[in-house]
Amino acid sequence: MSTHVTRTRTGDTAPATDYDTDFHAWAMEQAKRIREGAFEALDRENVAEEIESLGREQFSKLRSAYRVLLMHMLKWDHQPEKRTRSWLLTIVQQRQKVEDVITDSPSLKSRREEATASAYRGARKEAAAETGIPLRTFPETNPYPLDEIMERAFDL
Known part of the structure; x- marks a missing residue:
């Protein structure tokens, strides 16, 4: 000390x-x-670093919510016979998390495209691992526009 x-x-x-x-x-x-x-x-240098870290953490929360949401959308689209209420609930919950992060940090709204592009890379790999469907089956780039990610209807 x-x-x-x-x-x-x-x-x-x-x-x-x-x-x-x-x-x-x-x-x-x-x-x-x-x-x-x-x-x-x-301790100005460390205080500044911690404040910047808080900002990065908010972006990470946004990206994480999109990653889970996109993974479930991929599963929904590629395994219609296995759709469950649990998947639907996860989609609803992750949409709410995205909205909450944007409400708390409105400046992140301008970074949604960046967040979804980054999130999709992980979502694609996780969807392949979870479903057993070959990775190449899923599009390499995010096929879902922002409005579809947040507004598309999902029914069982």
């Missing part, structure tokens, strides 16, 4: 917690410093 001392706006001194040694304590300390306005005492 780092032993250097920092001075807050109020003049109090406190030992700085090392980012690599105790992340939780470091995060709580950084939050306190921000609230106190002790910006000169912030």
Whole structure:
């Protein structure tokens, strides 16, 4: 743990917690410093990296929801005899997850095409592995436009 001392706006001194040694304590300390306005005492580089990481995490959530959704759409289209309510429920749930992520982070709306293209690569491989259908059977690029992904009706 780092032993250097920092001075807050109020003049109090406190030992700085090392980012690599105790992340939780470091995060709580950084939050306190921000609230106190002790910006000169912030671990700016690591705080910036963590904020960027939060943004990447939101994109990852979007891509993950699309991956599961697209995998179930592929299964639905390529195994009509095995369609179940469970698949239908998963499609509904993943659509809701996509909507929730976009609601929480509206700027990701402009990255939906990127997210679906990336998600489809994994969905295709997972659909092949789960169904036993050869990978080559599934289109190499995403065959579903965004409106179909989110609005297509699925009935048993």
